[in-house]
Amino acid sequence: MSSTHARLAFASALVLLASLALTGAGSPARERFERWIVQHGRTYGDDHEKERRFGIYLRNLDFIEGFNSMGLSSRVTDNKFADRTNDEFKSMYLGLKKTGGEEPGPGRRSLSSDEGVIESRAPSGEVDWRKHGAVTKVKDQGSVVRIARSSNSSSFLLPEVIKAFEKRTNPLSICSCWAFSAVAAVEGINKIKTGKLVPLSEQELVDCDTRGADQGCQGGWFTDAFAFVHDNGGLDTEQDYPYSGDDGSCDPAKLRRRTAFIEGYKNVTANSEPALERAVAGQPVAVAIDAGDMSFQLYSGGVYAGPCGVELDHGVTVVGYGGEGGEKYWIVKNSWGSDWGEDGYVRMKRGVGGEGGICGITLVAAYPVKE
Template identity: 45%
Template structure:
């Protein structure tokens, strides 16, 4: 009997309205308590944060520690930078609890047999891959989304991969519904309380497809499954496969051919405030967050990286993305990125409507 593993619940501590850019600050902002308060007030206004007076003073002390951490880290010779983002008044413990609070390796429930996909790896015999791939530039990736106050990272990770393979097979980019998965894929997955991408792929296959974002829009909370909307699938898949565990070479072969769903340990302080560059920060392998690999490359100085799409909105990181170092000595990959990777299979350009969309030769990689 297989044990069930879940990805995290993600709840916001501060009330953040709309999409905003990270707040810049300078060394002079750290020179006194007064200047730090001024910076804090600017940050609160910038992110439209509302708290009680007592909570405000508590949050200021947390904010101050985070400012110091960001400032000190950015003065080091690291290939990445940090910024004050919407998580700046959260302790790392709070951040981990609400954005990375469910350990995949620890939080397990008996559930019967876990689906194993096709039990093979279709890219096993790929001999050569391009030096770099970016599925965003190829048109296979929709705009960055935000899971908000809901632990639905698993649904967002799943949908990125399905949107990607659908584009590759049909030459059409369609934004698909995470909310359908949150509301309706509830046999094993648990909506805003976490889930696994493999179960979601299995759900989409058995249901005959998934509907569009516009038909079943995201609500950032779990609701009752809307049967009428679910009965209007527009993109189908034929199954899924798992990438061999702890094998970045296999992961590279897969990512060269389509976007890949992966799980990572996203709970570190530097991950919390990541802004730009190739992330090489400290992280473990306590998988707690579902994301998607949408490309890879190498910097001018020879640092290899994965292009990873997150679901915390475009304000975080590099417009919603993070470049994570690849090819490290640990077999699990940085932050465990090579431990739990999977991808959907789509064999034709025909979708549930029965209309065969314009097929094009596979993009040159």
């Protein structure tokens, strides 16, 4: 156990002992939970489920108070994920699935290092592609329901989620982070090269890109998404092919509406912060990170420095980097809505020694190439 985890466990235990007698009707914690329910529009199937969720919420409050008492560079809060256990959260929101070392398939366009020019660009002390109008608004992939009703693990799903899954009438969200990270990078280079910022379609990737690791609701990988955009001759707009948050049938007519195209993609030199800085100096870059810790689930602001490992389970997009008070950071666009983190973004510590950078951010990174 890391020293941060050990300190956090001790702090959380102290907070839990102090709060056990303060959870009844009319207690501050109960009232806070009721306000949280209203704020996030949460409903539960019955009183038993509500009480179970309150118990989880209470344990997460203990974690929040313990974490924030440690004086770290990031903060956590009872955000919209606060009634989920960490295991539930990881199952519902993290869906990066690597190709397993496959070489690019026929027609795929992974450019070799001497074909790319971005990494030769000298990085400056600060880059923020939002200020250059190359980043669309933060989108929301929603959550995933990948577990069949008969699964032994389905008991943790909210009753209303199970019902919606069975009926497939609600726009259930999916493990589509791979599509969002790829699309954000394509949107960025398209703006840089054409001068037009056009929101593009994640749903087209979810519905139509089923080769390699990309399997819609079952997760995917952003370089396979780049390859699809290249092979298809482009990607449709979000307005024309809007996000539904569910697997659907590929629309062949919309598949032929190619608004933004790329020549291919380029992998950033692995395990190198300078290489990632050079790439981000040229355009937004898709990266893989380990986002599975409770401190990431409930992140609300500051420079995130973990705890985290290098089990890459989430695709995001680095849209810049900077520093504040001697603390260097990456500016990372997430796909969990603007009500998570810093208006949908997370600043992640830059200048980290050891393999992978913070949460493995330098292990796998790639960007689309457009002439």
